[in-house]
Amino acid sequence: MCYNGSAMSEPSLTYLSRGVAHTERLGAALGARLQRGDILCLIGDLGAGKTAFARGVAAGWRSTTAVTSPTFVLIHEHQRAEDAMRLHHIDAYRLARLEDAAMLGLEDIFAGDNAVIVEWADRIAPLLPSDRLWIEFAFAQDDEQARLLTFSAHGERSANLLSALREALSG
Ligand SMILES: Nc1ncnc2c1ncn2[C@@H]1O[C@H](COP(=O)(O)OP(=O)(O)OP(=O)(O)O)[C@@H](O)[C@H]1O
Ligand SMILES: [Mg+2]
16 A cells, blocks of 8 residues: 655555455445545456455445446435435446536536446546546556556545545555
8 A cells, every 4th residue: 555645745545456455445444434515436358356345335334225337327326324315326338428418417416416426537637526526446456356446536535535445555
């Protein structure tokens, strides 16, 4: 793990995941700390582990909604028992044009005060709120079960979320 938390640069953290369950645990640690308005932007190639991570986030957030890959529905809305907060899971892979995103009401989702996970967030970059946590998934060399997850906070809200995650995982 590395942490370059100087005031001069965006805080960022890199974790090595040793397998899909590990990626889900990292997601769950983050999901347990999600606040209203938090935006998680997941980027990385096909099969890099974005949905696995999102599954963990939903579990850690204590979603009571069945977790399915949103690849075919584009937007999946999670609920939980304890409050009226929602966790939206968007997959932007199939969004060919930004106008499609507007049609799906993505701008309204971002303008709302719920939490949002966006797979392939780079495809709708112009629509994303300025304060967001980028999470980049990369394949590791020589180990099919390993992935490198790099978290980069853009903005104060995301920096707070990232430091809560760092504390949780360093304990
Ligand atoms: N360390 C790991 N973390 C996550 N997934 C892993 C890991 N090691 C192996 N895998 C496998 O890689 C695949 C990841 O699939 P997943 O659907 O999460 O990827 P994705 O990034 O969402 O892809 P897509 O862009 O197609 O939506 C799964 O088959 C999973 O079992
Ligand atoms: Mg996916």
